[in-house]
Amino acid sequence: MKDNPNSIKLVAGDFSLEMRAKIFKGDPVINNANLWVSVVSGNFSGAMQMDVGSLDLEQFVQQICSMNKHLKGKARIEEPYSNHCFIEFETDKKGHIKVRGKLMDLDHRLDFENVFDQTYLPGFVRQLCDSGSWQEAE
Numbered sequence: 001m002k003d004n005p006n007s008i009k010l011v012a013g014d015f016s017l018e019m020r021a022k023i024f025k026g027d028p029v030i031n032n033a034n035l036w037v038s039v040v041s042g043n044f045s046g047a048m049q050m051d052v053g054s055l056d057l058e059q060f061v062q063q064i065c066s067m068n069k070h071l072k073g074k075a076r077i078e079e080p081y082s083n084h085c086f087i088e089f090e091t092d093k094k095g096h097i098k099v100r101g102k103l104m105d106l107d108h109r110l111d112f113e114n115v116f117d118q119t120y121l122p123g124f125v126r127q128l129c130d131s132g133s134w135q136e137a138e
Contacts (some may be wrong), residue, residue, distance in 0.1 A: 007036070008127035008134040012116035016040045017087070017099065021135040023054045030080060033057050037087065039103060039112055046103040046110035050079050057135075060087075061128050067091055068125040071118060097121055 007020035018038040025032075031051040038047040056077055063075030071091055078086035087101040097120070100113035127133065 006134055006136065008124065010120065010124040012097075012114070012120040014040070014042050015099070015112075015114040015116065019134060021057060023057070023135055023137045025054075025137050035077070037103060039101070039110065041110075041112040041114055044110060044112065046108065046112075048085065048103045048105055050077075050085050051082060052077055052079060056080075061131070064089055064121075064128060065125055067097075068118075068121050071095065091118070 007018050009016060009018045016039070019035060021033055021035045023033045030053050033052050033054045033056075035050040035052050035057060036047070037050055039045060060075055060077040063073065067073045067075055067089060074088065074090040076086060076088040078084055083102075083104040085102050085104050088099065090098045090100075092098065092115075095118045096115050097118055098113065098115045101111075103110045103112075
């Protein structure tokens, strides 16, 4: 996903999260979206494709937008099957955002958690809301 113009990126200190999605509209399968995720957390990194539902992806975006607006709440997206990989954002009462998750394939696993100031969130949210820039439909 390196230097992919169709991805969005959150960078907060030594943590970065990059995502892009492909949604298969009209596909009756619950996992009708591929979500490519790349994470760098300190000296560790991982990248993978998560199989999620397009409605779950839409809900995740709405939850993050609500977190940004109200500075409270949680947003989570998780594979319903397979390895149950996930990404979760949560606010705390001090104005920090905690992001944690699990990326995993047959041979590797990355569990990550990072906390950063809420000021990093608005730029990421603007990118998320512009779904045409990071989501392609087929």
